[in-house]
Amino acid sequence: MLPTLLTTTILTNKNGDLLLVKRANNPFFGLWSLPGGKVNTDELLSESSIREIEEELGIKMKEVTPIGFIELDKPNHAIVFIYSSIFIFDEDKLDPATREISDIKWVSIDKIDSYEPFPPNHRKVIDFYLNKIQARKC
Secondary structure: OOOEEEEEEEEEOOOOOEEEEEEOOOOOOOOEEOOEEEOOOOOOHHHHHHHHHHHHHOOOOOOOEEEEEEEEOOOOOEEEEEEEEEOOOOHHHOOOOOOOEEEEEEEOHHHHHHHOOOOHHHHHHHHHHHHHHHHHHO
């Protein structure tokens, strides 16, 4: 069986904080996570990332930057393509755009662990991103 294709987007503000969304439905009800979801059969990976941001946050992004991918183990075999973008707009006016999300929060990297537990793949994506930005500093 082919793996499921997913996109997840790391959204940061000018301070480097990460945007987390709180899930209002299963799976992962009540958990903080990253915006994202399944890739539709008729769309590019970047289009999936942009669509998910609009569906979950009501924001129309023009572009996102690919930063890598991770493969998730069975039984939930999936490949998660990770994108990033920096938000430059009035961040205080963010509201969940769908019933899928109950809350939105900007979280500084040093406080990210206090929002666990995350859905399993989201912790892996956050760690992947943190390793990427750490490598850029070296």
